Amino acid sequence: MDETAEKVSQSFMKEFNLPREFINHEAITNAYYTYEKCESMANMIKNRVNFEPKVAIVCGSGLGDIGNLLENAVFIAYSEIPEFPRTTVLGHKGNLIFGNLSGMPVVCMQGRFHPFEGYSMALCTLPIKIFKLLGCKVVVLTNAAGGLNRSLNVGDIMLIKDHMSLPLLSLKNPLIGVNDDRFGPRFVPINKLYSKNLRDLFKECSKELNIPINEGVYGTIGGPSYETVADSKFCLASGMDCVGMSTSHEAIVAAYCGLKVLACSIITDMAPIDYDDHDPDHSEIVKIAAAKAKHLERLICSFLKKLKDNLNLLD
Numbered sequence: 678m679d680e681t682a683e684k685v686s687q688s689f690m691k692e693f694n695l696p697r698e699f700i701n702h703e704a705i706t707n708a709y710y711t712y713e714k715c716e717s718m719a720n721m722i723k724n725r726v727n728f729e730p731k732v733a734i735v736c737g738s739g740l741g742d743i744g745n746l747l748e749n750a751v752f753i754a755y756s757e758i759p760e761f762p763r764t765t766v767l768g769h770k771g772n773l774i775f776g777n778l779s780g781m782p783v784v785c786m787q788g789r790f791h792p793f794e795g796y797s798m799a800l801c802t803l804p805i806k807i808f809k810l811l812g813c814k815v816v817v818l819t820n821a822a823g824g825l826n827r828s829l830n831v832g833d834i835m836l837i838k839d840h841m842s843l844p845l846l847s848l849k850n851p852l853i854g855v856n857d858d859r860f861g862p863r864f865v866p867i868n869k870l871y872s873k874n875l876r877d878l879f880k881e882c883s884k885e886l887n888i889p890i891n892e893g894v895y896g897t898i899g900g901p902s903y904e905t906v907a908d909s910k911f912c913l914a915s916g917m918d919c920v921g922m923s924t925s926h927e928a929i930v931a932a933y934c935g936l937k938v939l940a941c942s943i944i945t946d947m948a949p950i951d952y953d954d955h956d957p958d959h960s961e962i963v964k965i966a967a968a969k970a971k972h973l974e975r976l977i978c979s980f981l982k983k984l985k986d987n988l989n990l991l992d
């Protein structure tokens with residue numbers, strides 16, 4: 678168990694006098710990061726930046742340069758925020774960046790947290806709750822993913838219309854635990870998770886900029902190992918178009934908190950469906966994502982500009 682999770686478990690067990698094995702890891706995290714604690718984290722950030730972001734952008738592996746596009750940027754390192762997790766993965770820097778992008782006030786998460794780093798799903802999604810408390814209305818989630826559907830190619834951008842998360846189907850949901858209605862409701866419908874209005878806006882940007890995009894289903898696996906050939910075949914047959922190790926749980930917590938979600942994958946490699954297929958390699962994945970990020974950046978900038986002119990879509 679990582680150090681943060683250990684601290685969290687101990688405080689929970691002490692308060693409720695329960696043995697560790699009785700408690701779900703998600704429930705422990707949610708009990709520790711109370712609404713009040715999240716509010717005080719958000720207040721600390723507000724005091725530092727004095728800026729109200731409307732959109733939060735989460736940068737996937739190799740996609741952190743999106744954060745460098747912000748005007749009048751103010752950086753806060755994750756290490757400066759008490760009880761905020763730390764990034765441990767190559768291609769994830771560890772800064773919140775506040776500033777304007779295409780005239781829209783945004784906060785950019787330059788580096789995300791993944792369950793395979795040892796963090797609970799609830800801890801991985803803590804930043805989404807903080808974004809809500811900072812005043813955000815929309816989250817834009819980005820990631821690097823392996824293509825399963827052979828009509829996708831390395832370098833393609835895939836707009837996520839739905840997801841399938843293997844960890845979330847088996848009691849690894851970040852919303853497990855005592856619910857605080859101030860964040861959101863106990864039961865959350867997620868059949869319209871990836872906003873159709875926002876996807877339509879993004880598709881308009883794709884047409885106008887002449888940057889082709891695909892639309893499909895993102896699959897989440899736990900990682901950090903990639904897929905076996907049998908895993909890939911199973912995922913493809915189940916309806917996933919690409920596969921990664923993030924995003925789905927962040928989207929669910931965003932919906933729970935009442936935020937609208939837009940999400941995109943960059944296809945950085947093809948997940949192996951044959952024993953002769955190329956091995957996925959994280960440093961190559963980061964390089965390819967960074968090399969292909971320019972198109973995604975242009976699309977996001979154009980999307981934010983349109984969103985600014987269509988604020989009714991946020992209602």
Ligand SMILES: O=P(O)(O)O[C@@H]1C[C@H](O)[C@@H](CO)O1
Pocket residue numbers: 736737738766789791819820821822900921922923924958959962
């Ligand atoms: O943060 P994302 O989802 O972009 O990172 C992907 C998934 C794994 O963390 C890693 C695998 O190479 O990249």
